[in-house]
Amino acid sequence: SPHSRDSAVPDRISGLLAAPEDSELTPLLRPKGVRRGYALLPPLLKVLPHQGQQNWDSEAPRLQPDSRALRYMKRLYKMSATKEGIPKANKSHLYNTVRLFTPCSECKHSHSDLMKGDLHSVDLLFNLDRVTALEHLLKSVLLYSFDTSVPTSSSTCVCHLSVKEHDSSSQVCPSVSHSVAFSLHFEVRKRKWVEIDVTSFLQPLIATNRRNIHMAVNFTCLMGDPRPNTKQNDFINMALVPPSLLLYLNDTSEQAYHRWNSLRHRRKNPAWPRQRSSPFADVTGDEGRENTQLKRA
């Protein structure tokens, strides 16, 4: 009975069988008479929208991701796994989870043109509810995609980043409570994606399980031609679509694949299956059979 099955199941597996609390699982997953619905494909099903008794294709509405973000993640998938979906044995790639968040709201402050370049500043709000407590941050980057089809002379951009605290009184665009600026030079012309490492900023926030991250990011892009002309300004505004936030994580849960664990597992069980004579050979005639077989071989 389900009860005995629960008690017999080691705790590492019972977590996999935990039923999503408030979901009405379809008959496929909840066989007749079973008290608790079991997630048959635990990790994959946990991300399934909770269903009533309908069939699967009437899924709960799902926000559609940004197409650029989707393109980037498909590229990351191709680099990390084979066509059959087997993770590549890549020593440098310690992560087993990568999450990409697009900002859920932004307030664009267009400043006047301070220097030769164009200052483009946005306040961004990222909601990190999907990050679980067992997912530990390895690295996080702001991901800018540039529309390189726009003709431009070479330009270098300097990025100023300030992370904001959210206080209850503030509107969607929070007031700056503490900001740390850092500059990063990169050539826009050559790249389609630019990753700006913000790990040091986000580490403390994610470690304290912060769910909402407010950021103000501004770019000063010094064009090759000092005289700011409207065409190039358009380029920068067009190129700087709001960035996505990329988190490289190490999921420490049982279901996640741990490279080091699989290496350790193989070391623990050397040549498998082991050749072994069993104490019951005479009863089952195994010894005699084995000898005859060996001779025959």
Next chain:
Amino acid sequence: SRRRRDGNLKEAPATPPYNLSEYFKQFLFPQNECELHSFRLSFSQLKWDRWIIAPHRYSPQYCKGDCPRVVGHRYGSPVHTMVQNLIYEKLDPSVPKPSCVPAEYSPLSVLTIEPDGSIVYKEYEDMIATKCTCR
């Protein structure tokens, strides 16, 4: 020794010609012995391709077949398997025979869209059976 052997031969009753095929039958592997079987599914069949972006196809494989009585040396089975088989054969047939189950797996990388629209790349453990055993 030759005299003794001839003596033995004269005494030994003529045994019926032994049917060799009968003799070798006991060494043949059972027809449907426990082994790994391939199975390929695409997430579109389950209508999950709207939120599982990659891979398009997935081969979980599965183990099926009878466990031979003597499994010690072929499946890396623990001695308990033989004990269980003995119990089933000699003591209590209500105790189940050893079953053909996966012994090792390989992971799978999955790219999915989360309900909030974010995108996640995840590597899951134990998603593809790669070896079978009798337990």
